[in-house]
Amino acid sequence: MKTLTKRSRVAAWGVVACSLFVGGGDVWAQGPGEPQPAASPPASAQADAATQKAEKHYEAGIAFVKIDKWAEAREEFRQAYEGSAQLKYLAALIKAEIATGQNANAATHLRELLRRKPELDANTAAEAEKKFAELRAKVGEATITVNVEGAEVLVDGVVVGRSPLSDTVFVNAGRRVFQARRAGFVTGEQAVDVAPGSAPRVALGLMKDTGPGNEDGGGANKTLLYTGAAVAGGLALVGIGTFIGAVALYGPAEDKLDGKCESNCKEEFESLTSTQQALGYTSLFTGIGAGLVGGATLVYWMATKKSNDIEKGPRGGCVIMPGGGGVFVSGQF
Template sequence: MRKPFVRYPCLSILGAALLVRPSVASAADDARLNGTPPVEGASAGSSAGERAAQLYREGNRFYDEAKFVEAEARYQAAWDLQKSFDVAGNLGNVELELKRPREAAEHLAYALEAFPLGERPEKRRFLQDRLAQARSQVGTLRISVNVDNAEVFVDGKLIGLSPLQGEVFVDPGKRDIEARRAGARTSTSLLVARGSDQSITLSLDTGPSIPLVVAGGAVGLLGIASGVTFAFLSTSQGEYADGEPRGSRERAELRETQTTFANVSFWSFVGSGVVLAGTAVYVFSTSSRTPGPQAGITGFHAVPLVTSEVAGMLVGASF
């Protein structure tokens, strides 16, 4: 029978010296947890710490009696009250005995991550060996999302917000991975083998880029302003030409200038129309909202309008 990982008051829980035999301590030792774990903001004299210490002692006692289910329940309750590397180590150790490798891997990984610098190397090796055993029975995922603060779900269970810290341990088989943020969501499914290690990247539609939309709008409006300006100049040149004698050189030059300005105005409107239409399509296509079956824009058109009396653009859309 495996022995509990921690049988003596440890530095991370009690601030006292820890006497450890190689690998694990003997069940016959009478040294017990007699303090409170000062972790994650709980004071050494807090009622939560005292209750965690009591539960920890009870877990040790049940483990000595090979009552792993009862020991796991006590260690879990102590863990829920206050988290520390030694509670996590004992909890992961007994979970592995109970054939619950996924939970064991999570707690053993925490124990190694929070392992104090002053602890004995034998204890670290013990944790590493047990974690390796747990890893061989589950799948390890490294999940990343292209945006921060996205909710990440595995099989419908929220496991945290992106960016996730550390690895995610899952049971072998088909797993559904999903990310959500601000109404946008993306998901994928994969088959996980025992002992596998996979990296997954989820990409959420983050909506249109505001600087790009602003730049597109500004260029489009500048094009319209240019078209209006040259349309006005073209009209003015036409009026001047009307005042010159027919067949005169001045009249011909004014007409030529009028045509040039009219062409510049026309293509300015065409360019601005293309830019604004492209910007509109980009905004609608990158929107994070999911339209209904009959919703959305099905057609969009922009047509420049230049005459001797008016200059502008006709814009239309069908829904």
């Protein structure tokens, strides 16, 4: 068998110790020694295909640790924990994340581990809390808010949840890019320089995506726009038609007034003029109605378009963190 380096032996023992911490071992500070075989899954779990698959990933992770391949081990432990939320898988994943410098992920999973504190022994819980405090001093703990519910929230392109987030998000120190996206909205984005131990507050704003071909409608309700335009157009047609009818009756009425009829010219003249007046009033009122409906529709369209333009305009906000802060401006200029 190939002789392990001292570093590899210590690392392997540390991970195996993670699998045994439920029984009272110290998860974070094991001394060097030969690796111990991983505990076999309970009989009830062996019948569960998902648990068996998780155990295989865990064992593969242990094998990678023995040859000092922590990145590959971390991936195996991640899949093991996703398949079965056993504490030994979670502890091994945390250990691998720390070994590969993924402090933010390790802090996130340590918080999850500590929320299961009743399942830990006193020594393990104390060591986990100590390590958690050390990691929090190295990373940022961001509070992310989004103005739209159900949006995917991403940090450096990795999804960390959906809005509204129930927890703060641990992020590595340095320049981080926060995003929120949801179908039908323009992605909100903000870049923040995160200092170690800081607690930045990040506000992401989403605005409705009008898309190509929707510019004329702005953010307006198209059903209302089309209905208003149709009603105004219909009233205008009625007004024009009745006006033409009223004008068409002008000649026959004049003929009756001049006596160009066989009998009852007066009665016929009065009947024609009465009809002419009714058509005239109908034309007037429908014309006014068409103008009012059309004008209201136009005002509504302009108001919603202006509101949409304002949403697309510059927006400002601030980021506050211990020892300083900053102002950000985003949007179209």
